[in-house]
Amino acid sequence: MQLQSLPVLDFSRLNAGEQEAAAFREELREVLHEVGFLYLTGHGIEQELTESILDLSRRFFELSEDQKLAIENVNSPQFRGYTRMGGELTDGKTDFREQIDIGVERSAVPADPDTANYWRLEGPNLWVQELPEMQAVVGEWTQRLSEISMTLLRAIAESLGAEPDAFDAAFGEKAFPLLKIVRYPGESNPEPKQGVGQHRDGGVITLLLVEPEKGGLQVEYKGQWIDAPQVPGAFVVNIGEMLELATNGYLKATLHRVISPLKGTDRISLPFFYNPALDSTMPQLAVAPEFQEKARGLSVDPLNNPILETYGDNALRYRLRAHPNVVEAQHPDLLAG
Template sequence: MTSAATTVSLPVLDLSRLAGSDSDAEAFRVDLREATHNYGFFYLTGHGVPAHLIERVMATSRAFFALPEADKMAIENLQSPHFRGYTRVGGELTKGVVDWREQIDIGPERDAVPRDASTPDFMRLEGPNQWPSALPELQEVMTQWRDELNSVALRLMQAWALSLGADEHIFDEAFADKPFTLIKIVRYPGKSDPEPQQGVGAHKDSGVLTLLFVEPGKDGLQVEKDGDWIDAPPLDGAFVVNIGELLEVATDGYLKATVHRVISPLIGEDRISIPFFFGPALDATIPLLELPDTLHAPGITVDPENPIFTTYGENALKSRLRAHPDVAAIHHSDL
C-alpha cells in the first residue's frame, strides 16, 4: 500500500432524499448500497442534525480539552472497568502501536451488570460514565448528541435493509432494547516530527456503522481503496459515515468494513474529531441477510488475528481489551 493519498473523492449522499418522492428515496438507497459496497465510506449531508447542536458540541469539546490536567485526570479511564472516561495522550493503542491523541469515551448511561458464572464477559462493558465536575454541561450536550445520531443511524440501517432486498425493519430488534453506542471526543495535538505521525493506526471498526464529525478545515482522515489511501477532509456540515465489521457479517461481505487511519497534525495545529459508533445490544446477534441473486457476496474478510463474531459484545470487548491493555490489566486480568 502506498503512503501518499490519491485524489479520488468519497461519494456524497443526501439523507433528505429519503423524505422525497418514491423515486428519490429509491435512488438514495441504491446510492447508499453502492457507496458502501465500493468504498465502505461516504459523506452524509441532509441529516437533519441541528447546526446549533453541532456548534455546541464542538465548543463544549474544546472546553473539555482546555480544562486543567488535574480536572481531566480526575476521570481517567484507568478508574473505570467499563473503559469510560479520559485517556491521556498516548494512552490508546491500535495494533499495539501508540496513537497520538487524547480523548474521552462516553457510552450509554447505565448501571453495571451484576456478574455471576452465567454472565457473558462482554457484559462488563455496561456501566456508568465518568463526567467531569468542572464541565457539567458536557453530560447534557452529549446526551442530546447521542439521541440525534441514534435517529440518523436507525434511518440508515432501515435504508440499507431495503436496498439489500430485506424487510425494512429486519435490524430493528437488535437495536430496540439497550443499543450499545460509543462516543469518543478526540483531540489530535500537533507533533514536532518532520513527518506526520500516527493519530490512529490503520484499522477497521468493530461495530455496525460510524458517524464521524470533524472540526471544519482539519484534514487527517484517510481511507484505503485498492491499495492506495484516499484523503477524506471534512465537508462542511456533513458526517463521514463508514460501516463496521458487523455489517460486513450481515451481508456476507457484500458491504465491506474498510481500513482507515488518521494522520496527526504537525506542531502548532490540533484537530477535534467526534466519532459515534453505533451498535446493537451487547448480547444481540446481527441478522444475516439473504441477498437477491443480482448481488454477489464474496464472503467476509478472514483474518486469523482479527476474528469477527456475530454477537456484538464479543467484538466490542475484543476491541476494548486490545486498545486499552492498561485498563484490562487493572480490572480484567482474568481475561
C-alpha cells in the first residue's frame, strides 16, 4: 500500500500518563523504522514565538543585498552567516535558495596542529546590525527545539529497549545544533526546479518549520515521492544518518528533496538540526532482539559516502562539499590536492 501522507504524532502524549506515553513511543519507533519522517503536533511551542521567528526571517531576506552580504559565510571560518542564491551544492548540483546558518554561540577553538580539523566549526555566529532582536529570538528557538529533540531521542532509545539516557553523553553541554533560515524563490515555471537536491540529513534528528500553506518538501517512500506540505501547528520531524548508524539501520534516514516554488512566489523554511558534540561518537544502542532482527544495515554507499563515527568528521565533510567557496577563503589547507 502506497503511503499518501506522513504520519502525525502528538508529542503531548508523553505527559499523558505512562500507558499513553508507552503507546506514543511504540508508534514513534514504528514510524521512524518504516518511513523516517512524521508530523509532530502538541509540542508546546507558542504561536507567538513561531510568528516572531518567521517575521524576522522575512525581514532579513527583505534587506538589501549589501546588508545581507555583510554577513556572508565566506567571512566565517565556521561556515556561519548568509549564503547567497546558488551558493550551496547538494549532490554536486546548485540549490536555488538563500539562507542563514546559525549555530551555538561559542568562542572559536584556537588553531593547533594537534587539534582535530572539525573544531574549526566551533565558534561565533554572524548577525546583521539591522535586526538586533534576532539573536535573542533565535536563541530561544534553538533552546526550545533542543529540549524537544532530546526528549524525542530519549523516547526513541526507550522504545528500542535501551536506557532512556543512552544518548545523553553524546550531547550534553557541547551539543552542536544548527538552525538554517532559508528562502526559496520561485524557480519552477511550471517545470520543477531544484530547491534542494535529494539527500539524507547527516546528523541525528531534524525539526522543520515552514510558512503556513507552503509546500515543496518531498519524501521518498518505496520508490515514490510523497508531498509533505506544512501542517498548521506541526513540525516535520526526520532522523539523520548518525541515528541510523546508532541502530544499525533499524531506524531509517530517508531521502528527501525540496522543489522550488512557482515563479512569482517564494517559501520560508526553518530546518533545525539537533546534533551531538563535535568530538562525540554515537553509541551503538543495545537494541532489543526483536528489533535487531529487523535492522537493515546502513543505506549509504560504504565506499563512496561512508558515515564516519565521530560526528565532527561528518559535519566538516558535508561543509567542505557544500561550500567550496568558504573552504577556499577560510581553509585553503583543506582543499583536495
